[in-house]
Amino acid sequence: MVSEKVTLVNPQGLHMRPAGLFASTMGKYSCNVTVVTPEKEVNGKSPMALMAAGIPCGTEVEVRCDGADETDALAAAIELIKSGLGE
Amino acid sequence: MYEGVNASEGIGIGTVVVAVEPDLSFDPHAVEDVDAEKARYQAALDVFCEKTNAQAERMKVTVGENEAEIMSGHIMLAQDPGLVDGINSAIDGGMCAEQALVETSTMFENMFLSMDDEMFRLRASDIADIRTGILAELLGREVVDLSALPAGSIIVVHDLTPSMTATIDKENVAGIVTEVGGRTSHSAIIARALEIPAVLSVSNACGALHNGMTAIVDGINGHVLSEPDEETLADYKERAEAFAAEKRALDAFRGKPTVTADGDKKVLACNIGNPEDAKGAVDHDCEAIGLFRSEFLFMDAKELPSEEEQFDAYRSVATTLKGAPVIIRTLDVGGDKEIPYMNLQKEENPFMGYRAVRYCLDNPDEYKVQLRALLRASAFGDIKIMVPLVTCVEELRQVKALVEECKDELRTEGYKFNEDIEVGIMMETAAAANIADILAEEAAFFSIGTNDLTGYTMASDRGNDKVAYLYSWYYPAVLRAIKNIIVNGVKQGIMVGMCGEAAADPLLTPLLLSWGMEEFSVSAPSVLKTRKAISQWTKADADVLEEKVMQLKTAEEVKAALEEAAR
Numbered sequence: 001m002v003s004e005k006v007t008l009v010n011p012q013g014l015h016m017r018p019a020g021l022f023a024s025t026m027g028k029y030s031c032n033v034t035v036v037t038p039e040k041e042v043n044g045k046s047p048m049a050l051m052a053a054g055i056p057c058g059t060e061v062e063v064r065c066d067g068a069d070e071t072d073a074l075a076a077a078i079e080l081i082k083s084g085l086g087e
Numbered sequence: 088m089y090e091g092v093n094a095s096e097g098i099g100i101g102t103v104v105v106a107v108e109p110d111l112s113f114d115p116h117a118v119e120d121v122d123a124e125k126a127r128y129q130a131a132l133d134v135f136c137e138k139t140n141a142q143a144e145r146m147k148v149t150v151g152e153n154e155a156e157i158m159s160g161h162i163m164l165a166q167d168p169g170l171v172d173g174i175n176s177a178i179d180g181g182m183c184a185e186q187a188l189v190e191t192s193t194m195f196e197n198m199f200l201s202m203d204d205e206m207f208r209l210r211a212s213d214i215a216d217i218r219t220g221i222l223a224e225l226l227g228r229e230v231v232d233l234s235a236l237p238a239g240s241i242i243v244v245h246d247l248t249p250s251m252t253a254t255i256d257k258e259n260v261a262g263i264v265t266e267v268g269g270r271t272s273h274s275a276i277i278a279r280a281l282e283i284p285a286v287l288s289v290s291n292a293c294g295a296l297h298n299g300m301t302a303i304v305d306g307i308n309g310h311v312l313s314e315p316d317e318e319t320l321a322d323y324k325e326r327a328e329a330f331a332a333e334k335r336a337l338d339a340f341r342g343k344p345t346v347t348a349d350g351d352k353k354v355l356a357c358n359i360g361n362p363e364d365a366k367g368a369v370d371h372d373c374e375a376i377g378l379f380r381s382e383f384l385f386m387d388a389k390e391l392p393s394e395e396e397q398f399d400a401y402r403s404v405a406t407t408l409k410g411a412p413v414i415i416r417t418l419d420v421g422g423d424k425e426i427p428y429m430n431l432q433k434e435e436n437p438f439m440g441y442r443a444v445r446y447c448l449d450n451p452d453e454y455k456v457q458l459r460a461l462l463r464a465s466a467f468g469d470i471k472i473m474v475p476l477v478t479c480v481e482e483l484r485q486v487k488a489l490v491e492e493c494k495d496e497l498r499t500e501g502y503k504f505n506e507d508i509e510v511g512i513m514m515e516t517a518a519a520a521n522i523a524d525i526l527a528e529e530a531a532f533f534s535i536g537t538n539d540l541t542g543y544t545m546a547s548d549r550g551n552d553k554v555a556y557l558y559s560w561y562y563p564a565v566l567r568a569i570k571n572i573i574v575n576g577v578k579q580g581i582m583v584g585m586c587g588e589a590a591a592d593p594l595l596t597p598l599l600l601s602w603g604m605e606e607f608s609v610s611a612p613s614v615l616k617t618r619k620a621i622s623q624w625t626k627a628d629a630d631v632l633e634e635k636v637m638q639l640k641t642a643e644e645v646k647a648a649l650e651e652a653a654r
Binding site: 009046058 | 198199207393396
């Protein structure tokens with residue numbers, strides 16, 4: 001298992017578009033992806049779970065990847081969040 | 088008469104059709120063959136997604152790409168691993184597919200409902216909508232089908248879900264009435280896109296209105312009238328025709344260039360308050376952004392927004408405008424706009440105090456964050472920097488020096504930006520109007536902020552009932568100030584625009600044209616109206632009127648003369 005912390009920068013937090021982009025990108029990897037906030041842990045491949053977590057802009061989250069392609073998946077996840085999730 | 092939310096403009100007169108939602112009740116039962124039950128769910132899900140996809144394709148043609156995306160979003164939610172896993176494990180626990188779907192989706196729905204954010208609450212209604220669709224598949228029942236309504240139907244329904252709207256044939260629907268929803272709900276967005284008059288949130292509409300009743304949907308005022316008498320009906324028919332005629336007249340200006348009657352090209356721009364508005368402005372056919380108020384970034388935040396956050400917002404607007412000019416006003420803090428974390432002291436007279444460019448120049452480290460973000464975003468479009476509340480040339484010089492400092496830093500750090508980025512002035516003080524000739528030599532453009540200019544020139548607060556009568560741009564003092572700004576800007580060859588409310592006042596249009604104003608920046612709904620007003624005047628006609636009006640001495644005379652000449 002690998003993990004890294006990163007701060008969410010897109011202004012409106014994780015609403016539909018960014019959550020969808022994150023989950024669909026993570027869906028390309030076979031490993032399990034979990035997004036951990038101070039309050040909860042959610043499935044990083046589920047846009048609905050990510051949205052339901054209601055993570056606001058400026059929150060530091062930890063991304064955990066566990067599985068065969070975990071290193072690549074983590075790098076992609078961090079890069080994506082840092083770039084503002086397409087916003 | 089019933090009152091509701093005016094969600095889509097227009098007046099519809101027709102016959103009520105109450106859409107009855109299907110009975111989706113079922114008997115929860117224990118399941119023995121878990122795998123077969125999962126397969127049954129999967130099959131229903133597949134059919135649902137197939138149908139929804141077909142609806143989305145249909146909507147792309149009948150409604151629009153953006154609205155069709157709502158349906159594509161439903162497929163994404165229905166196939167969401169979080170939802171599917173939840174349902175499968177509920178079935179593993181012995182629940183039937185229907186109950187597993189209801190329990191799991193309701194859990195997500197409640198999570199979204201408990202959030203403060205309207206966007207998330209919309210997701211709750213999406214989830215309810217897909218639950219209805221999949222449940223109907225599982226139970227083999229038909230969902231509401233609005234595709235075969237008779238012409239002139241007024242749809243009355245508890246909630247118009249996106250999947251229902253997808254089946255609407257707009258030719259046959261005269262109006263929409265719902266019991267829930269607001270201006271930003273899906274039903275409102277789609278009703279507006281379909282240009283069907285709609286009144287939402289009319290409580291007990293399904294109980295009060297019955298099939299076959301005659302009803303009037305007044306989407307302008309948010310009223311619904313049932314079984315109107317002859318007189319009322321005739322009155323509303325007239326209003327409906329007047330609305331349609333005005334709309335046709337304005338629609339003729341959609342997608343057309345903004346030109347005067349003698350062919351002089353002008354720019355019609357929009358005022359916006361956040362990056363989301365930019366899309367709406369483009370949809371309303373604007374050619375540029377004449378004022379992007381950057382305050383929202385600061386007011387919605389708990390601390391000073393970072394360079395990255397600001398850069399994202401500015402870049403997003405620049406990208407949406409695809410290379411058309413975007414004038415961004417730098418932070419206009421103070422006065423009536425309080426920002427808690429900035430710790431501004433309460434002042435006796437905030438409108439004459441520590442605000443806007445005065446605050447920014449006193450806090451150059453904070454200001455440079457914004458200027459750097461603006462410069463970096465200028466690599467993605469035609470961004471121009473506008474400085475508010477300038478009263479003397481020293482302020483403009485200081486801002487330009489800071490911009491140069493930021494450029495040097497960014498160059499060293501290897502960022503791309505527009506080397507020739509324009510720095511202009513929001514002309515909104517009596518001082519700036521008086522020295523427009525001096526400022527024009529050093530500013531790249533002027534944009535007249537008539538709201539503050541009128542207030543400062545007339546020394547009148549329009550929020551104060553006792554003096555609000557003085558707040559009017561028809562006073563010769565204000566007109567002279569505007570004229571001095573435009574004429575001096577034009578003389579120096581710089582772009583002069585107007586981003587205050589006066590830009591959308593058709594009575595002022597001939598004066599502004601006579602003085603040579605180039606850009607009119609208005610709110611999105613005023614775009615076509617203003618384009619039409621501009622098309623009515625030649626320079627020669629406008630000059631004749633200007634000469635007459637500028638000799639008048641009172642606001643009343645000015646307004647009367649402009650009204651008499653109005654086209």
